[in-house]
Amino acid sequence: MAANNIRHALFCAIVTLIISFPILGLSLEAKGVNITLSGAKTSTYVAIVLAAVAVFVFQIFRDTFMGALGKLPNLNPLAGREPMEQNKRVKLESWLLTGIVVFALFWPFLVSRGSVDLATLVLIYIMLALGLNVVVGLAGLLDLGYVAFYAVGAYTFALLSQYTGISFWMALPIGALLAGLTGMILGFPVLRLRGDYLAIVTLGFGEIIRILLNNWTTLTGGPNGIGGIPEPTLFGMEFGRRVKEEGNTSFHETFGIAYSGEHKVIFLYLIALVLAVITALIIRRFMRMPVGRAWEALREDEIAARSLGLSRTAVKLSAFTIGAFFAGFAGTVFASKQGFISPESFVFLESAIILAIVVLGGMGSQLGVILAAIAVTILPELAREFSEYRMLIFGAAMVLMMVWRPQGLLPVRRVQITLNKQG
Amino acid sequence: MQDLLYFSQQLINGLTIGSAYALIAIGYTMVYGIIGMINFAHGEIYMIGAYTALIAITGLTALGLAWLPLILIVALLCAMLVSSSMGWAVERVAYRPVRGRHRLIPLISAIGMSIFLQNYVHLAQGSRNIGFPALIEGGFNFSADGAFEMSLSYMQITIFITTLICMTALSLFISRSRTGRACRAVSQDIGMASLLGIDTNRIISATFIIGAALAAVAGLLLGMYYGSVDPLFGFIAGLKAFTAAVLGGIGSIPGAMLGGLILGVSESMTSGYLSGEYKDVVSFGLLILILLFKPTGLLGKPEVEKI
Numbered sequence: 198m199a200a201n202n203i204r205h206a207l208f209c210a211i212v213t214l215i216i217s218f219p220i221l222g223l224s225l226e227a228k229g230v231n232i233t234l235s236g237a238k239t240s241t242y243v244a245i246v247l248a249a250v251a252v253f254v255f256q257i258f259r260d261t262f263m264g265a266l267g268k269l270p271n272l273n274p275l276a277g278r279e280p281m282e283q284n285k286r287v288k289l290e291s292w293l294l295t296g297i298v299v300f301a302l303f304w305p306f307l308v309s310r311g312s313v314d315l316a317t318l319v320l321i322y323i324m325l326a327l328g329l330n331v332v333v334g335l336a337g338l339l340d341l342g343y344v345a346f347y348a349v350g351a352y353t354f355a356l357l358s359q360y361t362g363i364s365f366w367m368a369l370p371i372g373a374l375l376a377g378l379t380g381m382i383l384g385f386p387v388l389r390l391r392g393d394y395l396a397i398v399t400l401g402f403g404e405i406i407r408i409l410l411n412n413w414t415t416l417t418g419g420p421n422g423i424g425g426i427p428e429p430t431l432f433g434m435e436f437g438r439r440v441k442e443e444g445n446t447s448f449h450e451t452f453g454i455a456y457s458g459e460h461k462v463i464f465l466y467l468i469a470l471v472l473a474v475i476t477a478l479i480i481r482r483f484m485r486m487p488v489g490r491a492w493e494a495l496r497e498d499e500i501a502a503r504s505l506g507l508s509r510t511a512v513k514l515s516a517f518t519i520g521a522f523f524a525g526f527a528g529t530v531f532a533s534k535q536g537f538i539s540p541e542s543f544v545f546l547e548s549a550i551i552l553a554i555v556v557l558g559g560m561g562s563q564l565g566v567i568l569a570a571i572a573v574t575i576l577p578e579l580a581r582e583f584s585e586y587r588m589l590i591f592g593a594a595m596v597l598m599m600v601w602r603p604q605g606l607l608p609v610r611r612v613q614i615t616l617n618k619q620g
Numbered sequence: 621m622q623d624l625l626y627f628s629q630q631l632i633n634g635l636t637i638g639s640a641y642a643l644i645a646i647g648y649t650m651v652y653g654i655i656g657m658i659n660f661a662h663g664e665i666y667m668i669g670a671y672t673a674l675i676a677i678t679g680l681t682a683l684g685l686a687w688l689p690l691i692l693i694v695a696l697l698c699a700m701l702v703s704s705s706m707g708w709a710v711e712r713v714a715y716r717p718v719r720g721r722h723r724l725i726p727l728i729s730a731i732g733m734s735i736f737l738q739n740y741v742h743l744a745q746g747s748r749n750i751g752f753p754a755l756i757e758g759g760f761n762f763s764a765d766g767a768f769e770m771s772l773s774y775m776q777i778t779i780f781i782t783t784l785i786c787m788t789a790l791s792l793f794i795s796r797s798r799t800g801r802a803c804r805a806v807s808q809d810i811g812m813a814s815l816l817g818i819d820t821n822r823i824i825s826a827t828f829i830i831g832a833a834l835a836a837v838a839g840l841l842l843g844m845y846y847g848s849v850d851p852l853f854g855f856i857a858g859l860k861a862f863t864a865a866v867l868g869g870i871g872s873i874p875g876a877m878l879g880g881l882i883l884g885v886s887e888s889m890t891s892g893y894l895s896g897e898y899k900d901v902v903s904f905g906l907l908i909l910i911l912l913f914k915p916t917g918l919l920g921k922p923e924v925e926k927i
Contacts, residue, residue: 401904595732
């Protein structure tokens, strides 16, 4: 056994060397037409060797190590405790959410413009993640092309404002409805597919939308994108220094205050905040409605749910449409915030990031998803020097979550009723 | 005559790309056939194969090796070694712990692995695409009296021959060798196979290793054919190969070969007769249509849903 163990450990160490040395240790450089090979820094080689040694040691003591790790949760004082009572938990969660919202309302007036801008982006991601949470977390449909609906919302606003001069407030429902409609049209044929096939089909659909946006130059401007998307107005008041559209007044003149660029940023932030809260509330309601129960029932056991009379297509389609609807919502806000959109913003990676937020937060759990969206968007900004490692860490985190805690950081607790023993 | 030459040119181009797709598709189809999961990171394994091959070629040339076949064979072996190790490691780290859980969990894990590997190469080798030297140049030219010239390059011939060798070797391996027989047994019924004394974990590892090695071959061939590699190079190719695997019937090895060829030809016909920009739309559209109307593919066996 021991000899076998050492052989296995040695093998693992050698594999570590093989997969890391050529890629990390030798880097290709293009100099004109010639390609040269150059070695990496000594520290890289040391790191590679250290990694191999670490793998070797870990594999030798694997059993002892894993055994020790298995005992660790006992050290956690919270591990053995009874789960919190259902209504207490719900109360706590809603208090926490209200607290976050109240804090978020006053927060932008205290901090710099850059942070408010970032916070708007976080709110957009929260909307997207809440929407995807319906599809992936509640209904259990893995949608890898979610960003397509986001793009539909953003491009609807951009194109309508370019051709008809529509305002943000008009575009918001139109963009969301169109995205929802796209979701319904796509969902109708594909939702009878099995889980992993569905994932690939939605991925293919997302790519098709992006390629179309990229190549339909006459309509979408291709890779150059569309610029000059108007900002939202407050009852006809614009936030620019000068009024762009006739009939509108400007915000700072109406209220007789000095012009400041911050007004616009804060206003956009507040709009995003209100929309995110609305999204969360609507979805929260849905979760308690029969349709929400049906989503979860179908996710847990399709055959049982169908034999209880649920229509598979109708239930899945409703989840897919609602998810797409909120993506369209977020897309309109995004277009308005950036003022410029191009297909670059709607690549597969974006879908993967939103999916990662949902997975990290705990599929189905709203509070978890909101916290994960905040973490995933803000952490890379805080650790700027590590920002190039962001996606690397992302990928690794997704794998680790699936291996160790597939239910997410804050998993949703099932509403349950225990039957008391009959006397 | 002119039209015929143009058509055959597209056909040749399509078959070239298609046979390389088939090589990648085998990895998808074998893994799916045995453990029923989509190995999303397979495209990245292929990309790593292409990078390793390029590193080996550059290194060997710098060392002063001049005999081309030797360079290519050594580069091929290096690429296969690194990719296979990677395939093995990925299975051990990301797939084995989640095996047997809900279907979406291995898939999400695989997506994470794919993002991880893409960025691993991106950080180590830079994000810019790097030119792959055209080592095999020249070819046969056929021309009618018109202006259009049909060409069949030596590179394309190399791709055909290499693919043919790999496919034959794989077929022999699967049908004749002990491990191959075990592979077939495991893919038919994994529980029964392990009852009969087959080490299923070893067979699953072997599947990943074989798939990765074939992807590395494709990486070298397509890298040379396209003339450049970059860290995102595997993503689209992986999707295409997956399409090919589904088209032929996922789980079936001859299906993957057939699917690859059909996909390659339909793609090159689209770029030849419609527009090159929409060739990806055609292959994804094809994927969606097959999954909708014939989810078992051309040569696949229908799957019975068991309760």
